[in-house]
Amino acid sequence: xxxxxxxxxxxxxxxxxxxxxxxxxxxxxxxxxxxxxxxxxxxxxxxxxxxxxxxxxxxxxxxxxxxxxxxxxxxxxxxxxxxxxxxxxxxxxxxxxxxxxxxxxxxxxxxxxxxxxxxxxxxxxxxxxxxxxxxxxxxxxxxxxxxxxxxxxxxxxxxxxxxxxxxxxxxxxxxxxxxxxxxxxxxxxxxxxxxxxxxxxxxxxxxxxxxxxxxxxxxxxxxxxxxxxxxxxxxxxxxxxxxxxxxxxxxxxxxxxxxxxxxxxxxxxxxxxxxxxxxxxxxxxxxxxxxxxxxxxxxxxxxxxxxxxxxxxxxxxxxxxxxxxxxxxxxxxxxxxxxxxxxxxxxxxxxxxxxxxxxxxxxxxxxxxxxxxxxxxxxxxxxxxxxxxxxxxxx
Amino acid sequence: xxxxxxxxxxxxxxxxxxxxxxxxxxxxxxxxxxxxxxxxxxxxxxxxxxxxxxxxxxxxxxxxxxxxxxxxxxxxxxxxxxxxxxxxxxxxxxxxxxxxxxxxxxxxxxxxxxxxxxxxxxxxxxxxxxxxxxxxxxxxxxxxxxxxxxxxxxxxxxxxxxxxxxxxxxxxxxxxxxxxxxxxxxxxxxxxxxxxxxxxxxxxxxxxxxxxxxxxxxxxxxxxxxxxxxxxxxxxxxxxxxxxxxxxxxxxxxxxxxxxxxxxxxxxxxxxxxxxxxxxxxxxxxxxxxxxxxxxxxxxxxxxxxxxxxxxxxxxxxxxxxxxxxxxxxxxxxxxxxxxxxxxxxxxxxxxxxxxxxxxxxxxxxxxxxxxxxxxxxxxxxxxxxxxxxxxxxxxxxxxxxxxxxxxxxxxxxxxxxxxxxxxxxxxxxxxxxxxxxx
Numbered sequence: 001x002x003x004x005x006x007x008x009x010x011x012x013x014x015x016x017x018x019x020x021x022x023x024x025x026x027x028x029x030x031x032x033x034x035x036x037x038x039x040x041x042x043x044x045x046x047x048x049x050x051x052x053x054x055x056x057x058x059x060x061x062x063x064x065x066x067x068x069x070x071x072x073x074x075x076x077x078x079x080x081x082x083x084x085x086x087x088x089x090x091x092x093x094x095x096x097x098x099x100x101x102x103x104x105x106x107x108x109x110x111x112x113x114x115x116x117x118x119x120x121x122x123x124x125x126x127x128x129x130x131x132x133x134x135x136x137x138x139x140x141x142x143x144x145x146x147x148x149x150x151x152x153x154x155x156x157x158x159x160x161x162x163x164x165x166x167x168x169x170x171x172x173x174x175x176x177x178x179x180x181x182x183x184x185x186x187x188x189x190x191x192x193x194x195x196x197x198x199x200x201x202x203x204x205x206x207x208x209x210x211x212x213x214x215x216x217x218x219x220x221x222x223x224x225x226x227x228x229x230x231x232x233x234x235x236x237x238x239x240x241x242x243x244x245x246x247x248x249x250x251x252x253x254x255x256x257x258x259x260x261x262x263x264x265x266x267x268x269x270x271x272x273x274x275x276x277x278x279x280x281x282x283x284x285x286x287x288x289x290x291x292x293x294x295x296x297x298x299x300x301x302x303x304x305x306x307x308x309x310x311x312x313x314x315x316x317x318x319x320x321x322x323x324x325x326x327x328x329x330x331x332x333x334x335x336x337x338x339x340x341x342x343x344x345x346x347x348x349x350x351x352x353x354x355x356x357x358x359x360x361x362x363x364x365x366x367x368x369x370x371x372x373x374x375x376x377x378x379x380x381x382x383x384x385x386x387x388x389x390x391x392x393x394x395x
Numbered sequence: 396x397x398x399x400x401x402x403x404x405x406x407x408x409x410x411x412x413x414x415x416x417x418x419x420x421x422x423x424x425x426x427x428x429x430x431x432x433x434x435x436x437x438x439x440x441x442x443x444x445x446x447x448x449x450x451x452x453x454x455x456x457x458x459x460x461x462x463x464x465x466x467x468x469x470x471x472x473x474x475x476x477x478x479x480x481x482x483x484x485x486x487x488x489x490x491x492x493x494x495x496x497x498x499x500x501x502x503x504x505x506x507x508x509x510x511x512x513x514x515x516x517x518x519x520x521x522x523x524x525x526x527x528x529x530x531x532x533x534x535x536x537x538x539x540x541x542x543x544x545x546x547x548x549x550x551x552x553x554x555x556x557x558x559x560x561x562x563x564x565x566x567x568x569x570x571x572x573x574x575x576x577x578x579x580x581x582x583x584x585x586x587x588x589x590x591x592x593x594x595x596x597x598x599x600x601x602x603x604x605x606x607x608x609x610x611x612x613x614x615x616x617x618x619x620x621x622x623x624x625x626x627x628x629x630x631x632x633x634x635x636x637x638x639x640x641x642x643x644x645x646x647x648x649x650x651x652x653x654x655x656x657x658x659x660x661x662x663x664x665x666x667x668x669x670x671x672x673x674x675x676x677x678x679x680x681x682x683x684x685x686x687x688x689x690x691x692x693x694x695x696x697x698x699x700x701x702x703x704x705x706x707x708x709x710x711x712x713x714x715x716x717x718x719x720x721x722x723x724x725x726x727x728x729x730x731x732x733x734x735x736x737x738x739x740x741x742x743x744x745x746x747x748x749x750x751x752x753x754x755x756x757x758x759x760x761x762x763x764x765x766x767x768x769x770x771x772x773x774x775x776x777x778x779x780x781x782x783x784x785x786x787x788x789x790x791x792x793x794x795x796x797x798x799x800x801x802x803x804x805x806x807x808x809x810x811x812x813x814x815x816x817x818x819x820x821x822x823x824x825x826x827x828x829x830x831x832x833x834x
Binding site for chain 2: 024053119121159160161256260261264265268269270271274368372390391392393394395
C-alpha cells in the first residue's frame with residue numbers, strides 16, 4: 001500500500017511538469033489532428049487490456065492468500081488476506097473509467113454488477129450486529145449448498161443492495177461491519193474456525209473470489225489483441241465513435257459517479273452505508289485510483305503493477321490540437337483533483353460526519369467541485385472535437 | 396443547433412430550455428438541460444434516495460430505515476421504473492407498479508379498517524392487509540366500420556386479510572398505476588390562472604368538454620388549493636405528492652406526514668418500537684427528493700420533420716384530442732427553482748378533470764373528482780415508454796396494451812374524439828399514432 005501511494009505522488013508530479021511542455025509544442029497547430037485518433041484508440045485498448053490483466057493477476061494473488069488462510073486460519077494469515085484485497089483494488093479501480101459506454105464491463109450482460117456492486121446490505125450475506133442468524137451463509141434451509149450459480153442468481157435479486165458477489169462481498173467477508181471510528185471492521189478470524197457456519201462462510205468466500213477471477217478473465221479476453229472480440233471492433237470502428245466512448249467513460253466517472261454517487265451522496269447522507277469501501281475503510285483509494293484511471297486515459301500512459309510503463313498517444317494529444325488552453329485547464333484540474341483526493345482526512349466514514357464549514361467538510365466539497373469541473377471540461381472538449389458527451393448516463 | 400433563436404418554431408423543444416435530447420433507456424432520468432450546479436447536486440442526492448431500497452427499522456443502516464410496517468413497495472424506483480411507468484399486475488404475478496386505492500362512500504378517510512390504500516406488504520411479524528388478483532376479458536370493438544380490434548377489460552378480486560377486522564361492506568377499490576415523472580417541475584410552475592382558464596365545468600361553450608379543477612386541502616398550508624398531480628389531480632404540489640407517496644406507498648413518515656397512516660383497528664394491533672419521534676426521512680433529504688422530481692427534464696420530441704408525424708399532428712388537433720391534451724402551456728415567472736421559470740412547454744395536458752365514461756370509472760371519488768373523472772395525463776415522453784420501461788401499458792390501470800387501445804378506451808367527454816379516430820382511415824390512424832409516438 002505504501003509503495004503504491006509513492007508511485008502516485010511521483011506520477012502526479014511528473015505529469016504536471018511534462019504536460020506544460022507538450023502544450024507549448026502543440027500550440028501552433030490549428031487543425032484538429034483527426035488522423036491521430038486511430039493511434040489514440042489503439043493505445044487506449046492496450047492500456048485497457050494491461051490494466052484488466054493486472055487486475056486479474058492481483059486478484060489471483062489475493063486468491064492464493066485467501067486459500068492459504070482458509071487452509072490453516074491464523075490471525076496473521078487473515079491480515080495478509082486483507083492486505084491482498086487492498087492491493088487487488090489498485091489496478092481494478094483504474095479500470096473503472098472503461099465503464100458507462102456499454103463496453104464489455106457494463107454492456108447488457110457485462111459483469112460490473114457481479115464485480116463491484118455497492119452499497120451492499122450485509123445482512124443479505126452474513127450475520128450482522130442485531131441479527132446473528134441473518135444472511136445466505138446462515139440460511140441452511142433455503143440454501144443447503146453454496147455454489148457459484150446460487151451466488152450469481154442471488155446477486156441484486158429483489159433489490160440492488162442485495163449483493164452476494166464481487167469485491168465488496170469479499171471485503172465484507174474479510175473485515176465485517178465497521179463500528180470503529182478510527183479503523184475498519186474487525187471481523188474475528190474465528191469466523192472461519194469455531195464460529196457458527198464457519199465452513200459455509202469459507203465456501204462463500206472461496207466461491208465469490210473464484211467468480212471474481214472468472215469475470216476478470218472474461219474482461220481480459222474481451223480486450224486481448226489479435227482476436228475476434230470487442231477490442232477488434234473497438235479499434236476498427238469509426239475512430240470518432242470509439243473516441244466518444246472513451247470520453248463518455250472519463251466524463252461520467254469523474255462527474256456522475258465519483259463526484260455524485262460516491263462522494264456527494266455519502267457526504268449528504270452522512271451514512272457509512274453510502275461509502276464505497278465501507279468495511280475496509282479504503283474509500284480514499286477508490287477516489288484516488290479512479291482519478292488515476294482517468295489520467296491514464298487522458299495522458300495515454302499507464303504504470304503497470306510490475307512498474308513497467310505503457311506510454312503512447314492519449315486523449316490529451318488530440319485535445320491539445322483542438323484547444324490548447326482547455327487542455328491545460330484539464331491538466332490542472334485533474335492534478336488538482338488527484339491532490340485533493342489524497343488530502344481528504346481518513347477514514348472517509350468519519351470525514352463525511354464533519355460539520356459544515358469545517359476544514360474536513362471543505363476538503364470534501366472542494367474535491368467534489370474539482371471533479372465536477374473536470375467533467376464539465378470534458379463535455380466542452382468533446383463538443384469542440386465534434387462528438388457529443390452527456391453528463392448523465394444515456395442508458 | 397437548438398439555439399434560442401429558433402425556439403418559436405422548434406416544436407421538438409417540449410420543455411423549453413429544460414429539454415433534453417436523449418431517446419435511450421434513461422430518457423426519463425435526465426436532469427433539466429439548464430440545471431445549475433447546486434440543483435444538480437440536489438438532484439443527484441435525491442436520485443439516490445429515490446432509487447435505493449428502504450429497510451425496516453431498527454437496522455444497522457440508518458440513512459434509509461423506517462420502511463413500513465405496512466407498505467406497498469420498498470423504493471420509489473421499484474414502481475416508477477427508470478422514472479417511468481409501472482407495469483400492471485397480470486394473471487401470473489403481482490406488480491408493485493400497480494396499487495389500489497380504497498374508499499367508502501361518504502368517508503373521506505377511506506375504509507375504517509384498511510384506510511385509503513391497500514398495503515400488500517408488511518414488516519416481519521406484521522400482517523399485510525391483503526392482495527388483489529386480476530383477470531382479463533377480451534372484447535371486440537369496431538374500427539372505421541370495416542376493421543375490428545380487441546380490448547382487454549380487467550376484473551379485480553380483492554382478498555382481504557381479516558387480521559385487522561372486516562372492511563366496510565360498501566368498500567370500493569380502484570387500481571392506480573405508477574406514472575412517468577418527466578417534466579413535473581414545469582407542470583408545477585404553470586400559473587394557476589392558465590389552468591383555470593381552460594376549466595369549463597358546466598360546459599358553457601357546449602363543446603362536450605368540461606374540464607374541472609379539483610381542490611384539496613394542502614396539508615402544509617391547511618388551505619384548499621388547486622390539485623395538479625395524480626390520476627385524480629388530488630395533490631396540490633410535488634411536496635405533498637412526494638410526502639403522500641412516502642407515507643402510503645412505503646410507510647415512511649416525513650416532515651409533512653410525521654405519523655404512520657394507521658386506522659384505529661391497526662393502531663391497536665401494531666406496536667411501533669420507534670426509538671425516536673423523528674420522521675423516517677428528515678426535512679433536508681425529503682427536499683432533495685422533491686428537487687429530484689422537480690428537475691427531471693422532459694425529452695425532446697422526435698421525428699418532427701417526418702411527413703406522417705406532421706399529418707398526425709394536424710389530425711390530433713382536428714379530431715379534438717388537443718381540447719384536453721393541450722399542447723402549449725407556459726410556466727410562470729415564479730417557480731420553485733429558476734430553471735423552471737418562463738418556459739414555453741408542450742406537455743399535452745390541461746391538468747384538469749374530465750368525465751371519461753363508465754368503462755373507465757371505478758366509483759372512487761377523490762375530493763371534487765367523481766368516480767368517473769380523471770385528470771388529463773401529460774403525453775410528453777409517451778413515445779419512449781417502451782424504450783425506458785420495456786413495455787407499453789397505458790391508462791390508470793395499464794389495461795391498454797398500446798396507444799391505440801388507450802384511445803379506444805376514451806369514453807364520456809372523450810367519446811367524440813374516439814369516434815372520430817375510429818372512423819379515420821388506416822393510414823390516418825397510423826399518422827395520429829406516429830405523432831403521439833414522436834412525443
